[in-house]
Amino acid sequence: MKKATNLNVQAEETHQVRKIAVVGTGVIGSGWIARCLANGYDVVATDPATGAEQRLRASVEQAWTSLTKVGLAEGASLRRLRFDPDLASAVSDADFIQENAPEREDLKRKLLAKIDKSAKPNAIIASSTSGITPSTLQSDCGRPERVLVGHPFNPVYLLPLVEIVPGEATDVAIVERASAFYQSIGMQSLLVRKEIEGHIxxxxxxxxxxxxxxxxxxxxxxxxxxxxxxxxxxxxxxxxxxxxxxxxxxxxxxxxxxxxxxxxxxxxxxxxxxxxxxxxxxxxxxxxxxxxxxxxxxxxxxxxxxxxxxxxxxxxxxxxxxxxxxxxxxx
Amino acid sequence: MKKATNLNVQAEETHQVRKIAVVGTGVIGSGWIARCLANGYDVVATDPATGAEQRLRASVEQAWTSLTKVGLAEGASLRRLRFDPDLASAVSDADFIQENAPEREDLKRKLLAKIDKSAKPNAIIASSTSGITPSTLQSDCGRPERVLVGHPFNPVYLLPLVEIVPGEATDVAIVERASAFYQSIGMQSLLVRKEIEGHIxxxxxxxxxxxxxxxxxxxxxxxxxxxxxxxxxxxxxxxxxxxxxxxxxxxxxxxxxxxxxxxxxxxxxxxxxxxxxxxxxxxxxxxxxxxxxxxxxxxxxxxxxxxxxxxxxxxxxxxxxxxxxxxxxxx
The missing domain is CATH 1.10.1040 (N-(1-d-carboxylethyl)-l-norvaline Dehydrogenase; domain 2)
Incomplete structure (x- = not known):
């Protein structure tokens, strides 16, 4: 993890997370989406699978029953979910991007490199990987300093734990911003001190x-x-x-x-x-x-x-x- | 485990558990005592340590606050606990004896053999051991067929799990009676199919x-x-x-x-x-x-x-x- 450089409050404020993109909408991806929506964020979802949007909307609706009982943030709405089958345009306007592709190193590395190319320069890119280390995942990215692991637990919309794992190239300011974002959606951030297969x-x-x-x-x-x-x-x-x-x-x-x-x-x-x-x-x-x-x-x-x-x-x-x-x- | 022989209902009825003896009154032993008392049994406790009775009564009183909230059986009372520092007389009138000595094989084997000599012929003898196998524990007993493991979890007065492990010499009818007794004090009996260090x-x-x-x-x-x-x-x-x-x-x-x-x-x-x-x-x-x-x-x-x-x-x-x-x- 790289030490923070040129960190200043004004820069931080302009980096505030408002729009979320979620890449991959299976059990974990749809869980992230439901949690972000319930906490009042705008979410763009993307997934290349046939029928993904329909399955996603059904999953989020099922989760919504529980989230309503937990308590919704002001302005939280299912209508703030947009599905965009095109990866590049889905992530282009997001402040925070959460990737949830299948657990294959080659696939995830390529996908994160593509996300990195299409995302805004100051967007944060987090992977939900349960086992692959962030230094490996960020190695094909042009801006690896904004790539890290944010590993959640099923059901993501109810369980608060998220393991944050920075890679060798990850900037410490990004870790802090990611942690603050996860806390803003009701999660307990656990910073993992060393990269290790399977995290903690x-x-x-x-x-x-x-x-x-x-x-x-x-x-x-x-x-x-x-x-x-x-x-x-x-x-x-x-x-x-x-x-x-x-x-x-x-x-x-x-x-x-x-x-x-x-x-x-x-x-x-x-x-x-x-x-x-x-x-x-x-x-x-x-x-x-x-x-x-x-x-x-x-x-x-x-x-x-x-x-x-x-x-x-x-x-x-x-x-x-x-x-x-x-x-x-x-x- | 030996198969049941000559099992008949009348014999079972005369074997009904009414009086409990608990040998060893540390964290686990006092937990058993609190649970048995709350379920309306008479309990005799024994422990050779100095000050054991005083510590036991304090522990049981602390547990009683929780047990009252869970709900006491009719007639349940702290006054139905008697402390007897003499092992032989403490176990002599009991229908069910629960042993909770430190986890040392030699100590437990000798203790169980002593209990076996002083107990009524049809009393059941269970050990709370977390790791020692029942076939080992029963090997010095004159009536090994009524000796088995009944392994609980801390706090015993609240957690329902008890692992029942019969040894090679244990009679299957004893296993059934022990299981029925544990259920009568609100526990979930889990019969372990094979003896193994640490049970399940x-x-x-x-x-x-x-x-x-x-x-x-x-x-x-x-x-x-x-x-x-x-x-x-x-x-x-x-x-x-x-x-x-x-x-x-x-x-x-x-x-x-x-x-x-x-x-x-x-x-x-x-x-x-x-x-x-x-x-x-x-x-x-x-x-x-x-x-x-x-x-x-x-x-x-x-x-x-x-x-x-x-x-x-x-x-x-x-x-x-x-x-x-x-x-x-x-x-």
């Missing part, structure tokens, strides 16, 4: 997913049983706290410090097929300090009370939705 | 946990950033659907079949440090059939609408609890 969240999910495939493959559980092992247990905690804070609370009064003493040796057991890193003193202290910072000075007991308060409400909310309920309960 | 849920969590440790160790993210990558994204879906049904919905109209076509090749990429199983035709079909069965005849669109309906409510519920909110928001 997909690596975590993929580890769990691969172990789940092993479990089914070895006849230990069916897919429904693996799913039950998540939704009735860890899944409930993960809506509130990630793996670190969860284990911080499993360690009793001493939190993560005690947890690592007690379950550190487990890292060497064959509990998954994944080999863990060595639990060095440095790693141990980094994790303990991280969890303590996340606790913001609150005791484990205070965090437990907060967790339980949430879980009681979540359990009541979930009852009619869970697999143990008749699926028709919330249809 | 902890293997999935451990895979994610090990990858999280690698990510922190490699400087890709801090603990807070890893946690954010879960709570603002996948964590929201996992309260409702496990990894299989989640990916079934990511595949568009064709569900898991399309998903495996599109992301099957990803299994070979270095997205985690865990090597995935080979995606054979047999495994592929097993997973697709599993997801289709879990869908109970509903279309992907119907499942999406149900998911979104839940997510809208969950997002509203989570707002004051999330790290982005001031932690004091729900203290």
């Amino acid at each position: 969240a997909d690596r975590l999910m993929e580890a769990l997913w691969r172990e789940a495939l092993h479990i089914v493959n070895d006849g230990v559980a069916t897919t429904a049983e693996v799913d039950a092992a998540i939704v009735y247990g860890a899944g409930l905690r993960w809506a509130l706290m990630g793996p670190f804070l969860t284990f911080h609370l499993a360690g009793g009064e001493q939190g993560m410090r005690h947890m690592l003493e007690q379950f550190g040796p487990t890292l060497k057991l064959p509990w998954t097929r994944l080999e863990a890193p060595k639990l060095t003193d440095a790693l141990r202290e980094e994790i303990i300090a991280g969890c303590e910072a996340q606790s913001e000075g609150h005791s484990i007991e205070q965090l437990e009370i907060r967790r339980d308060d949430f879980l009681v409400r979540l359990l009541a909310l979930l009852k009619p939705y869970w697999p143990a309920a008749n699926l028709d309960g919330r249809m | 849920a902890d293997r999935l969590m451990e895979a994610l946990w090990r990858e999280a440790l690698h990510i922190v160790n490699d400087g890709v993210a801090t603990t807070a950033e890893v946690d954010a990558a879960i709570v603002y994204g996948a964590g929201l879906r996992w309260a409702l659907m496990g990894p299989f049904l989640t990916f079934h919905l990511a595949g568009g109209e064709q569900g898991m079949r399309h998903m495996l076509e599109q992301f099957g090749p990803t299994l070979k990429l270095p997205w985690t440090r865990l090597e995935a199983p080979k995606l054979t035709d047999a495994l592929r079909e097993e997973i697709i059939a599993g997801c289709e069965a879990q869908s109970e005849g509903h279309s992907i669109e119907q499942l999406e609408i149900r998911r979104d309906d839940f997510l809208v409510r969950l997002l509203a519920l989570l707002k004051p609890y999330w790290p982005a909110a001031n932690l004091d928001g729900r203290m």
Whole structure:
């Protein structure tokens, strides 16, 4: 990532994002479009597939029901969506362009180079790629400094997470502007510190997913049983706290410090097929300090009370939705 | 697991669970006790540690606030908890005994053998072990057929999942009785088909946990950033659907079949440090059939609408609890 140069407020103001172009209108692209429309932006969509516009409009209408419940921004309207089958003209007037083509490096590189040629000089170009690194994606672009990864999660119109990954050539000012834009559409920007295949969240999910495939493959559980092992247990905690804070609370009064003493040796057991890193003193202290910072000075007991308060409400909310309920309960 | 023999209804009725003994009263043991008391059982607790009774009573009182909100069974009372520092007398009159000693094989084997000697002949003995296999644990017991694993999740008084794992010597009738008991205290029993280190849920969590440790160790993210990558994204879906049904919905109209076509090749990429199983035709079909069965005849669109309906409510519920909110928001 390149350091900011010649950054000034006036220039920033003239770069304010008003018009969005979304390239590729499948599950992810249409999710971006619904989210941007609900937050009061004008959106131009483009996709070369036959019938793409019709499918897109149906998807956005389905999402709109939920977005209305979440709350629409002033002036938000489905009528502010325009479909343009021509890529060059679709992106030509946009301040922010979000690309959602299939996960093929050659295809995405060529597509981003074309977008880069047709876009306004100060437009930001973000790719939704789940696995390809931004330095690779930006390498054929004339202005690689405005190209980065903005990786969302399905359904994009409801889940707030977006991973922002700058490439080697990306300007730090672009990262800041992209982050501000994503926040303006209700998202939580997570800046990924190093380029890595799968970024952060997909690596975590993929580890769990691969172990789940092993479990089914070895006849230990069916897919429904693996799913039950998540939704009735860890899944409930993960809506509130990630793996670190969860284990911080499993360690009793001493939190993560005690947890690592007690379950550190487990890292060497064959509990998954994944080999863990060595639990060095440095790693141990980094994790303990991280969890303590996340606790913001609150005791484990205070965090437990907060967790339980949430879980009681979540359990009541979930009852009619869970697999143990008749699926028709919330249809 | 041994097949049921001489199973008759009258015998079952005389074996009904009324009195519970809980051995070991740390985080997990006290969680069991709170759950059993809230469901109207008499509980005898035992633990050799100094001050154990006092700590236990404080823990159960803290849990009671949440349990009252969830709803207490008729006659449920904190006064139905008795503490007995003597192991033999604590378990002597119990119909169901739950063991929660530290995770050390030698310690647990000896303890279970002692419990087995002091317990009534028809009492059920369950271990909360997260990693040790039941065949190992029951090997020093005189009546190993009534010994099995019943592995819960923290906080035990709120999370419904319990993994039931029979050992080689466990009688199938005992498995059924244990499962019925756990259901009577509001839990979701998950029978694990094969003994395996870490059972099912902890293997999935451990895979994610090990990858999280690698990510922190490699400087890709801090603990807070890893946690954010879960709570603002996948964590929201996992309260409702496990990894299989989640990916079934990511595949568009064709569900898991399309998903495996599109992301099957990803299994070979270095997205985690865990090597995935080979995606054979047999495994592929097993997973697709599993997801289709879990869908109970509903279309992907119907499942999406149900998911979104839940997510809208969950997002509203989570707002004051999330790290982005001031932690004091729900203290």
